[in-house]
């Protein structure tokens with residue numbers, strides 16, 4: 001089970017996520033209460049050991065801004081979390097150095113979108129409002145199968161991630177609000193509890 005923790009803003013957040021065994025850490029470079037600037041993202045990314053993926057999160061931003069942020073921060077993955085179309089994805093792929101990961105985040109309303117439509121490496125299925133801690137109803141949704149690298153997100157917490165994994169059988173999970181003491185402020189204890197719950201369910 002791949003576990004990404006998102007919206008980290010401080011050294012303490014990053015160190016707690018890495019120590020708890022996160023597979024990826026998300027640095028929000030989009031408009032958000034969790035937004036950090038590129039210099040901060042660079043500093044935080046530099047603390048993260050190689051096997052842990054550093055993910056820059058973007059949302060409907062000018063391509064040039066994404067390119068500049070990727071260059072400045074050195075993030076090893078880009079998560080596009082808005083309404084970016086195929087041409088936009090192709091442009092990002094074009095300037096991403098080889099080996100970097102492209103994550104497509106999509107809101108699930110009626111149905112989940114299919115994997116690979118934008119040439120993404122990983123599909124992330126989220127609630128309609130990203131980063132709001134809202135859950136979404138999995139019932140009746142055609143979710144990707146076990147051979148697909150997809151992340152479940154949206155209102156996950158240490159208390160509900162086990163049941164969500166049992167129901168949806170995702171390749172991985174992604175969390176932001178559910179590991180916060182208050183909006184935008186991470187809680188290292190909740191980060192540890194989330195990793196523990198996800199790992200135990202997946203074991």
Ligand SMILES: O=C(O)c1ccccc1N[C@@H]1O[C@H](COP(=O)(O)O)[C@@H](O)[C@H]1O
Nearest residue numbers: 006032130131132133153154155176177
């Ligand atoms: O976390 C944010 O502030 C954010 C801002 C803009 C785009 C994406 C954002 N976060 C992503 O939202 C989902 C779910 O978050 P939550 O657990 O429901 O709060 C997750 O994929 C984050 O990467």
